[in-house]
Amino acid sequence: MMKGNSKKADGWIRVLIADDHVTVLEGLAAMIGRQPDMEVVAEACDGDEAVARWLELRPDVALVDLRMPGRDGMEVIEEVRRHDGTAKVIVLTTYDNDQDVMRVVKAGARGYLLKDARREELLECIRKVHAGETCIPQGLIEKLAAGISGETLTGRELNVLELLAEGLSNKEIAARLSISETTVKTHLRGIFGKLNVLSRTEAVTVAGRRGFVRI
Structure with missing residues (x-):
């Protein structure tokens, strides 16, 4: 999916959204597009398109689904950060197992949110990550800590x-x-x-x- 030329002004957060569910994609784009400090500059329906659009537009923040056709969210993170180690990616997913959280954090994701997160929580996460902070809900941090503290399977x-x-x-x-x-x-x-x-x-x-x- 394509977007037109950016209308970005100083202080705007340019966002790329990647999700293979069209209704989710359109809903996120509408919600984010209504914010006075954000602009959706690109939408992608799979991982390959997400990487291509990111390389083309270099958005401030990428909001990426974890499970997508082609490259999955993990591979998108790895690829964009291969080109730019400062790339800011937030994973938005229905999965909250500790292995997924650990994998994407190690890959360089700056945020991890579940799709049932409140609208305010999602928007706050985008702003925090844009400002250079990390954004992982406390419940997922506890799962991550539990996973790290547990013994590793051989x-x-x-x-x-x-x-x-x-x-x-x-x-x-x-x-x-x-x-x-x-x-x-x-x-x-x-x-x-x-x-x-x-x-x-x-x-x-x-x-x-x-x-x-x-x-």
């Missing part, structure tokens, strides 16, 4: 967890990974302890919520 534990999420038995997991069933059980004990769960089902549920596996 690569093999993640392998076992992914197969567990597929519904495989211990015997099937052992065969798939070319390890013994005893070793599988050892990994499961480690997974249960690190995720603070007591069952296979609970392990998969918690792992899915934290972004370790897709369920």
Whole structure:
């Protein structure tokens, strides 16, 4: 989606919005466009278009969905910051698992908001990020802290967890990974302890919520 020439004056915040849901995109553009200190200079329906429009217009702030066709929000952040390490990107998403929060923060996102955030919260976030601040709600900061403070799963534990999420038995997991069933059980004990769960089902549920596996 294209926008016309910028009418930017000193003090205006030039915003790019990227979201693959047209109704969300149009709603955000209308809301932001009504603000006396903001202007929507570009709209994009996928990650590739978001990067192209960002490179063309170099907006002050980019508001980017995390899940999009082509490049996802994470890849958009990485690409625009490869061209400009000071790029200011806010992730707006329906996902709040701690792994997503950690990934985008490490990639350089300056803000992370859920799509059910209040209008005032979103607008305040854009202004804060434009001013050089970070904007992550307290609830997500607590999730991020919990994720960092928790024990990290090993690569093999993640392998076992992914197969567990597929519904495989211990015997099937052992065969798939070319390890013994005893070793599988050892990994499961480690997974249960690190995720603070007591069952296979609970392990998969918690792992899915934290972004370790897709369920």
